[in-house]
Amino acid sequence: MLRIGQGFDVHRFAEDRDLIIGGAHIPYDRGLLGHSDADVLLHVVSDAILGAIGEGDIGKHFPDTDEAYKDADSKVLLSKVVELMSEKDFRVINIDCTIMAERPKMLPYIPQMQTIIAQLLKVEIEQVNIKATTTEKLGFVGREEGIAALAVVLLGKENA
Ligand SMILES: Nc1ccn([C@@H]2O[C@H](COP(=O)(O)O)[C@@H](O)[C@H]2O)c(=O)n1
Ligand SMILES: C[C@@]1(CO)OP(=O)(O)OP(=O)(O)OC[C@H]1O
Numbered sequence: 001m002l003r004i005g006q007g008f009d010v011h012r013f014a015e016d017r018d019l020i021i022g023g024a025h026i027p028y029d030r031g032l033l034g035h036s037d038a039d040v041l042l043h044v045v046s047d048a049i050l051g052a053i054g055e056g057d058i059g060k061h062f063p064d065t066d067e068a069y070k071d072a073d074s075k076v077l078l079s080k081v082v083e084l085m086s087e088k089d090f091r092v093i094n095i096d097c098t099i100m101a102e103r104p105k106m107l108p109y110i111p112q113m114q115t116i117i118a119q120l121l122k123v124e125i126e127q128v129n130i131k132a133t134t135t136e137k138l139g140f141v142g143r144e145e146g147i148a149a150l151a152v153v154l155l156g157k158e159n160a
Helices: 040-052 074-087 107-121
Strands: 002-014 019-021 024-026 091-100 128-133 146-156
Touching: 002 040, 024 107, 040 074, 040 091, 040 107, 040 146, 074 091, 074 107, 091 107, 107 128
Parallel strands: 091 128
Antiparallel strands: 002 146, 019 024, 091 146
């Protein structure tokens, strides 16, 4: 059986926050605001998987009203999502992600993000594709107010 899922998320920039995208710590003068570490890329990967297995979204599983998730490491949240996926006997076939950011340049950090995400998903690096784009100075991304990301995932389950 094959199942597809998608995720979309946005976080605004804030002073005095680390910029963490796909688990990579990116040197920059601002980070992203959130209840968790605001790793917008890991959030869309989590949401895409939850969507594919019909389990809602990360807000349902890790509410932003719960102090347990204050400054939470999104790698831990994604690991819990992967556990849920595995309990349902699904595995990731491939995932394709896009980061929308006017700045900073993501390209140098993409191999590191791929490695981290592949480890968390328990797949090979080749099964994880990550792209980055500006929005040509248009909209909230273009005004450098925040970063958006999206992901599409294909899951498979044997003998079903
Ligand atoms: N934050 C970003 C945005 C883009 N890139 C890389 O630059 C290429 C060109 O971007 P355009 O938005 O001008 O099409 C893009 O394909 C990415 O490889 C980036 O690294 N970080
Ligand atoms: C991840 C959670 C939980 O800490 O918080 P945020 O970092 O605010 O992220 P968001 O994508 O807005 O919503 C999901 C939340 O439940």
